[in-house]
Amino acid sequence: MKQSRYFLKTSKTTPADDLSINAKLLEQGGFVQKVLAGVYDFLPLGLRVLQKIENIVRGEMDKIGNEMFMPVLHPKENWEKTGRWSGLDVLFKIKSQHGNEYALGPTHEEIVTPAAQAIINSYKDLPLAVYQIQTKFRDEPRAKSGLLRGREFRMKDLYSFHATAEDLDEYYNKTAMPAYEAVYKRLGLDALLTEASGGTFSKYSHEYQVETENGEDTIYVCEKCGLAKNKEIFEEGAKCTNCGKTSWRETKGCEVGNIFKLQDKYSKAFNLQYTAQDGSKNIVLMGCYGLGTSRVMGVIVEKFHDSKGIIWPEAVAPFKVHLLALNGAEKESGKIYESLLNSGIEVLYDDREVSAGAKFADSDLIGIPYRVLVSAKTLDKQSVEFKKRNETEAKLVNISDLASYIGAQNQKQ
Amino acid sequence: MKQSRYFLKTSKTTPADDLSINAKLLEQGGFVQKVLAGVYDFLPLGLRVLQKIENIVRGEMDKIGNEMFMPVLHPKENWEKTGRWSGLDVLFKIKSQHGNEYALGPTHEEIVTPAAQAIINSYKDLPLAVYQIQTKFRDEPRAKSGLLRGREFRMKDLYSFHATAEDLDEYYNKTAMPAYEAVYKRLGLDALLTEASGGTFSKYSHEYQVETENGEDTIYVCEKCGLAKNKEIFEEGAKCTNCGKTSWRETKGCEVGNIFKLQDKYSKAFNLQYTAQDGSKNIVLMGCYGLGTSRVMGVIVEKFHDSKGIIWPEAVAPFKVHLLALNGAEKESGKIYESLLNSGIEVLYDDREVSAGAKFADSDLIGIPYRVLVSAKTLDKQSVEFKKRNETEAKLVNISDLASYIGAQNQKQ
Numbered sequence: 001m002k003q004s005r006y007f008l009k010t011s012k013t014t015p016a017d018d019l020s021i022n023a024k025l026l027e028q029g030g031f032v033q034k035v036l037a038g039v040y041d042f043l044p045l046g047l048r049v050l051q052k053i054e055n056i057v058r059g060e061m062d063k064i065g066n067e068m069f070m071p072v073l074h075p076k077e078n079w080e081k082t083g084r085w086s087g088l089d090v091l092f093k094i095k096s097q098h099g100n101e102y103a104l105g106p107t108h109e110e111i112v113t114p115a116a117q118a119i120i121n122s123y124k125d126l127p128l129a130v131y132q133i134q135t136k137f138r139d140e141p142r143a144k145s146g147l148l149r150g151r152e153f154r155m156k157d158l159y160s161f162h163a164t165a166e167d168l169d170e171y172y173n174k175t176a177m178p179a180y181e182a183v184y185k186r187l188g189l190d191a192l193l194t195e196a197s198g199g200t201f202s203k204y205s206h207e208y209q210v211e212t213e214n215g216e217d218t219i220y221v222c223e224k225c226g227l228a229k230n231k232e233i234f235e236e237g238a239k240c241t242n243c244g245k246t247s248w249r250e251t252k253g254c255e256v257g258n259i260f261k262l263q264d265k266y267s268k269a270f271n272l273q274y275t276a277q278d279g280s281k282n283i284v285l286m287g288c289y290g291l292g293t294s295r296v297m298g299v300i301v302e303k304f305h306d307s308k309g310i311i312w313p314e315a316v317a318p319f320k321v322h323l324l325a326l327n328g329a330e331k332e333s334g335k336i337y338e339s340l341l342n343s344g345i346e347v348l349y350d351d352r353e354v355s356a357g358a359k360f361a362d363s364d365l366i367g368i369p370y371r372v373l374v375s376a377k378t379l380d381k382q383s384v385e386f387k388k389r390n391e392t393e394a395k396l397v398n399i400s401d402l403a404s405y406i407g408a409q410n411q412k413q
Numbered sequence: 414m415k416q417s418r419y420f421l422k423t424s425k426t427t428p429a430d431d432l433s434i435n436a437k438l439l440e441q442g443g444f445v446q447k448v449l450a451g452v453y454d455f456l457p458l459g460l461r462v463l464q465k466i467e468n469i470v471r472g473e474m475d476k477i478g479n480e481m482f483m484p485v486l487h488p489k490e491n492w493e494k495t496g497r498w499s500g501l502d503v504l505f506k507i508k509s510q511h512g513n514e515y516a517l518g519p520t521h522e523e524i525v526t527p528a529a530q531a532i533i534n535s536y537k538d539l540p541l542a543v544y545q546i547q548t549k550f551r552d553e554p555r556a557k558s559g560l561l562r563g564r565e566f567r568m569k570d571l572y573s574f575h576a577t578a579e580d581l582d583e584y585y586n587k588t589a590m591p592a593y594e595a596v597y598k599r600l601g602l603d604a605l606l607t608e609a610s611g612g613t614f615s616k617y618s619h620e621y622q623v624e625t626e627n628g629e630d631t632i633y634v635c636e637k638c639g640l641a642k643n644k645e646i647f648e649e650g651a652k653c654t655n656c657g658k659t660s661w662r663e664t665k666g667c668e669v670g671n672i673f674k675l676q677d678k679y680s681k682a683f684n685l686q687y688t689a690q691d692g693s694k695n696i697v698l699m700g701c702y703g704l705g706t707s708r709v710m711g712v713i714v715e716k717f718h719d720s721k722g723i724i725w726p727e728a729v730a731p732f733k734v735h736l737l738a739l740n741g742a743e744k745e746s747g748k749i750y751e752s753l754l755n756s757g758i759e760v761l762y763d764d765r766e767v768s769a770g771a772k773f774a775d776s777d778l779i780g781i782p783y784r785v786l787v788s789a790k791t792l793d794k795q796s797v798e799f800k801k802r803n804e805t806e807a808k809l810v811n812i813s814d815l816a817s818y819i820g821a822q823n824q825k826q
Contacts, residue, residue, distance in 0.1 A: 001479075004537070006479060007479045007481060007529075007532055007541060008532065009531055009532045009534075011531070033528055033531060035483075035486075035487070035524060036486070036488050036513070036515075039484045039486050040484065041481060041482070041483050041484065041524065041528050042481060042482040042483075043481050043528070044479035044480060044481050044543065047481050047482045050482070066419060066420045066457035067457060067460055068454060068455060068456050068457050068460055069455040069460045069463070070454050071448050071452045071453065071454065071548075071565050072485065072517075072548060072550075072565060073448075073449070073452050073550070074448070075448065075449050089510075092507060092509065093507075094506075094507040096552050097502075097552050097554075098552070098554055100449070104485075104507070104517075111448060111454065115446055115454050116420075118422055118424070118446060119421065119422045121422075124766075128418070128420060130457065135485060135548070137485075137486070139510050139511070141510075141511055152484050152485060353537075
């Protein structure tokens, strides 16, 4: 992508009313633009990151469920059935000119449960799992943490349906948890499995927490096995549920996933039943498994940055290579750009007529993993300067070897 | 995908309050489920079709613009600036508990224009084009045409920005129109370029119309060159703008795209200016280019079906092959399923314990292009029955040749 023709402009202005690192770097870097507090445009550069995150999530979820797509507008009746029309304080409510009342979906139990009624009849139809990647809405009083707490945000939510508590446990522990671990591994995030409050219908839920300096949650991590507990359920002298030890380290975390056993809470409200092998009718049991994809984007920035800008992990970087053309090297840069594209490498090509200093600063701010600098100085040696965003040393690479050199870097990861 | 483990159930019940063919076949076939009038769940089977349509659209739009993603919640102020807060009758309005008022985006001029202000400074930044694929909202009084007229629907909207009227014309005619034609061609739709009302800010807009029996628009098609005019601007004895002839054929059409020259309507409202080469400040000119992706899905069903069900064009079919296992052929069917998957072919595998009749009926209803029938009868000959959904004759194909036989069908298209 040629930067001169890209819907992108970096900025030196810091957000006026949001002090979070992710808001600052993502807005200045031209990834997002604030439309209102907690509501953002994903500009082309930012959408590329979001899509990479969502495709990683999709890839792992496809192994454990079917993707579907539920609406934003939810009938009031469905939310009244579960008691959450009045019970959920962040629910956005809307009244049409024609007198109908809707909620804007903050989560989709009220939609997926009746949807499942048309699909599930018999024990033979179970277990079953569906997920979606959809925009969600919360009528938050304040929204000042960039992508970490939005009024409108992106989320993957998966729902599983089971005949028995054992089957729900099995899916929760042996299917969903490994899928979540696979997602975080691919995203380059070290996410701690964390016991958290289960609300009214389960003893615990589980969160995945990423340790960050400015994390909003306080968590206690078992010094022996790494299992964590959210402060909300932590008691002095508590034993680790996993290894039995009582030695804990206090730290700050950002939640990047939350999984619940819903048991029969929603299936009862909608009378979602199945016919068992003996002919009896039983209530289906459910689990739900959330992962905020735009939030993950914010957490990655909170975690991977330095004073100059973002340092994207390879798997979610908007481009692999940032190609900078310095004065007098435009023609050769254009050729290198074409040749990298032909090798299937994602390149952002800074072909703008701005100073070298501005190009360096923008490149550090945007945080693409590999920077390739084309200048008259090294062209004499048929070479370009290659530098990784997370290293300080640049290396001279022969132009004819560049594509394979970059390919080899990828494999080293 | 094994049908027994898929979030799918076909139904014999016809929609109570929607007589449209697309609603009937898509609901009965398990593609969508109505949540409320004009608002649907896309079940896994339906989402696959929608994603294929959107990926085709994305592929062509990526050639002419940058993809971004704008929000659903729009600030009231933006809509007041353009006069559409009170001027657009189908605008959904929402008031948060905290006193803020928002619109639910039915279109995004009110968002993309201020977004472009941060990007466009100089004539050097122009032309520029961005698009998104996003859910849109219209507070429709009635919604009884399935995916053709939704309260919540999917749409691709592209916006272009220009320094001069000539440049806007050039992009509109030479860049956007060919991209639209490429989309419809790939979708398997014959879409007629149709002159339509330009509203207040342009003489004409252009629609793309697909001839269908139950089309909501009346259009007049030039008998010589095929250019059409929407009834709203058609006058008796009118000359064709393209070829000058006056011979027209009246027919019914479904609109599958609408492109407008917005000129300075929105850029003036938001004071979107650029600095020209001579230092003067000028208002940017804009075009907008819409294409309803969920509507296209409905139109395809209106166009391609018979009395038994849907007949999906190859490019948007949810799967390539519907593999039906008859009684006594389960084991061999399972092997064929695995081998087709390994050949990279998308297969829906009907492994359910239901009658052969039910499998045939569901297969015709769902409308996957190729049906492969595995039965004890043909297994004796190491063969399966291959039938296209749009043909009546089945052919015997040797199991060992099946994958390459299917591949060859694809290439013939």
